[in-house]
Amino acid sequence: MSERGSIEVRNLNKTFARLDSGGTLCAIEDLSLTVEPGEFVSIVGTSGCGKSTLLRVIAGLEMPTRGEVLCGGVPVTGTNPDRGLVFQEHTLFPWLTVRRNIIFALKSSKRLGANRAAVDTLIGKAGLSEFAGSYPHQLSGGMRQRASLIRSLAVSPDVLLLDEPLGALDSFTRMTLQDEIIRLWQERGNTMVLITHDVDEAVYLSQRIVVMSPRPGRVTEVVDVPMSYPRNRGSSDFTELRVKLLTALNFASEVEQEYNL
């Protein structure tokens, strides 16, 4: 379990101080999860169930309240360019052009030398060739999201954590990019953890789907997707899995209702 790109979350608890009420809020409770190197895992769950928090802890942006997270067998104590994170909202630096944003990432991770030539190739793959010299505010929402995605990809991390990276896109671009993500993942063989609200997306992309329930965040179910790539969105296996997941999610939100009462 000490191979590069593995993730091991052990009995994670993450509690936030609530500044408004002076109390605390338990976002994640006793969550354990193992991701094999090179695996593609999706996390689904209703809004506010702690998905982003889990990803931020794995990335090293938040420290666990209790429990621990190991990546490549080493406890996570801070951020590392080996674990890339694409944020839910785009986090491009507004004062840098698209190309310079990517070069910033490469420079910060000291990986510029080997990847300089790949920058423009990546920009082209994201369909942003014409906008490489544009500032983020000159791009559309979807273009910004794509630019964020390729900025994280440029660093070639062992683990890529994606927080709803395709959320702002129309369904057609979304599908194209889903294929692109699969292609890149197969090409690079890195570990992928993807958060999504879209059950189709989870089934289409991942090998394993983790269903989370809210307040406190817990894993309620783990669903294997034993289909080979490329997948057919119309196949009966696909539909069957979709229904299974929706049922699981429904159950998860019922749990939420119980908690709310």
Next chain:
Amino acid sequence: MATTATTTTETDAAAEKTILDSLETRASELSIWELRQIEAKPKTAAGKAVDWLLRLLPLIVSLLIIAQYKFAPNFKEFKPLDKSKPTNLWVWFIGFFAAILLARVFISLFSLLENVRFRGDKNNSRWNRAILFSKRTSQKLRRNAPIYTAVFILLFAYDWATLKTGRLPQPYFPWPDAILNAMISDRVILWKSVWHSLILLFIGYSSGGLAGLVTGIAAGWSEKARYWVWPVVKVLGPIPSTTWLPIILIVASSLFGGSVFLIALGVWYPVTMTTMTGVLNIPKSNFEAARTFGATKAALIFKVAIPASSPFIFQGLTQGMSIACTALLVAEMMGVEAGLGWYINWQRGWAEFAKMYAAVIIICLTFFLVNALFSFIKKRVLRWKEGGVV
């Protein structure tokens, strides 16, 4: 195009279109200027006549200035001293601007030929280019004409009130020609004064700005630094830095060093304030994104915190610039024995009013140029800002 377009505007639009089509522009991609043309409201014939009158107006007024200066009788009680007889310098000076205006009017007039087409060569692109250039000049002239006219009217009135009628008490208000001559005759020392003032301003401003940047970032970054910087800023901030001048005059070993300190102090305060606010306002996600790429602390400060808060920093630098200019003049008038402030005081002592005014004008010009350079830099640095720089 608007449905209310008159026949003139329709033919205009047609001519416009042939020009645009004939340029080797791609059908869908308009240049910024073409876009403006399309977005502009159509004009009526009367509106166009008014436009042409306005284009001519500054030229007319400038000729009036020359006519008055040369041909109207001078103030009766005015007894010219040897060194300040009215010369032709003023005529040359105004004439220079009149010549430029005349050239621009001619270039603009050329655009009236836009409907002329040569037989067999409908899309002569060199001709079209010339027309486009002329139209651009014409628009620019139209835009600037009112302000030019206003300036020339003021100059006309001032000449009238001084040299021609003496309405303004003499010799406290020298006429423009005398001021120009004073500039020429004292050019060496004036140039030296400008240079000295600029050096003092530059050293004071940059050291104050740099210090402000350092304390501002430190205070925005760490709570501990804020604990110490904040009370200092609170207490010293609202006090004009020139308050310390008498103390500095006594304590400072060199007046130059003292003045640098004075200017720097005035700049330090606003830059510290705005930089601190700027750093505190940076969205956390900027730092987090940088951290996921493994950015070092130095990179977080220099590559994230500083550029992210640069709009705020420039706000402080702008405030600091006007404070620095004031402090500079005060320091030069009170103690430093060089520079424009000193020169003004010195000439006032000798009742050389023309030279005094010459210095005032040069101060205005110098500060204007310094500020223009500053805005240029600011515009370039902040061009990433949505909505541009105000």
